[in-house]
Amino acid sequence: MAVxxxxxxxxxxxxxxxxxYLDPHFFKESKEKIFSKSWHFVGxxxxxxxxxxxxxxxxxxxxxxxxxxxxxxxxxxxxxxSNVCTHRGNLIVDKPCKVNDLRCRxxxxxxxxNGKFSSMPxxxxxxxxxxxxxxxxxxxxxxxxxxxxASLDKKFKADLFFKQMADRVAWMPxxxxxxxxxxxxxxxxxxxxxxYCENYLEGFHIPFVHAGLNSVIDxxxxxxxxxxxxxxxxxxGKPGGFNFDLxxxxxxxxxxxxxxxxxxxxxxxxxxxxWGLSVNIIQPISNKKTKVSFxxxxxxxxxxxxxxGADLHKVELEDEEIVQSVQKxxxxxxYNHGRYSVTREMGTHHFHRLIAEFMK
Numbered sequence: 001m002a003v004x005x006x007x008x009x010x011x012x013x014x015x016x017x018x019x020x021y022l023d024p025h026f027f028k029e030s031k032e033k034i035f036s037k038s039w040h041f042v043g044x045x046x047x048x049x050x051x052x053x054x055x056x057x058x059x060x061x062x063x064x065x066x067x068x069x070x071x072x073x074x075x076x077x078x079x080x081x082s083n084v085c086t087h088r089g090n091l092i093v094d095k096p097c098k099v100n101d102l103r104c105r106x107x108x109x110x111x112x113x114n115g116k117f118s119s120m121p122x123x124x125x126x127x128x129x130x131x132x133x134x135x136x137x138x139x140x141x142x143x144x145x146x147x148x149x150a151s152l153d154k155k156f157k158a159d160l161f162f163k164q165m166a167d168r169v170a171w172m173p174x175x176x177x178x179x180x181x182x183x184x185x186x187x188x189x190x191x192x193x194x195x196y197c198e199n200y201l202e203g204f205h206i207p208f209v210h211a212g213l214n215s216v217i218d219x220x221x222x223x224x225x226x227x228x229x230x231x232x233x234x235x236x237g238k239p240g241g242f243n244f245d246l247x248x249x250x251x252x253x254x255x256x257x258x259x260x261x262x263x264x265x266x267x268x269x270x271x272x273x274x275w276g277l278s279v280n281i282i283q284p285i286s287n288k289k290t291k292v293s294f295x296x297x298x299x300x301x302x303x304x305x306x307x308x309g310a311d312l313h314k315v316e317l318e319d320e321e322i323v324q325s326v327q328k329x330x331x332x333x334x335y336n337h338g339r340y341s342v343t344r345e346m347g348t349h350h351f352h353r354l355i356a357e358f359m360k
Contacts, residue, residue: 004359016352016356037155041148043148048072053072064152080148085104086135111135115138145174168251171247176299177276189291190327193290199326202224217259231263241258244257245274258307259307268281274300
């Protein structure tokens, strides 16, 4: 399909067709073809810190709207399960709680904390019962530090999405990062989710859009590294600026790193600063509206509000303004494709190629 014909050579390629952003058909298809096949952030491990705890989570409430639950069983093993009873489809868990097993309040069907069917009243006469279809669906789950991820599909192993990032910052004590809800914030943006991701994936716009950020970043040494289903923008700071004090075992030891900007396909950003981590989750609502969640995990409070991560709210508002302007512009009958800067837009080209791979 011509919409998704992205040439592998960035020097020859045209950007993805504007039909992808504007046609509701493609937005609907992306639910199953992109998002249901990928890995997604589902919460902080502190939600199920102790054995017996279960917590309901909804995966993209205004998009996929898939009801899930996190559980930690009596052996301490973590599970991500469907939160829908296999009898009549009732939601099983409606609030965080500590339990011995899972019991549906509709007709009393019980499950173990690993999702396995346990018992059901008034079912003695039912033939060929129970089967594995009566167990709760057990989804792939991945833990990195305190961050929990799940996929609705078993096609892709988590390492394909997260390993390069985890290896690069393995020296950071992620288990010591503390979630701060008071420093976290949601933004509603009148633009397609992919336009927001594209903007994030290139530092090309920094000198033109982010004057404050540009003052602490060495734009000339800004670099991009591509991985199979993720990428890294390495933000090099000005010499003598507020940069990481990297240990000798860091692959970047000796560099003035002001920020690590990791992106994981299709919609997650992990921005590491000397003070900690800002996780950005880009949640589609419609092909014209997106919810962006900034989740703040603090490592060193004394370093907050300094350096490249000093004022994320200001940077976000600057990004919002430009992305919403692009959303208006792509409606033009005179625009369908653009071209890529070979030296600055490798991340965006990589993103478009992945969209094409999944949508085809």
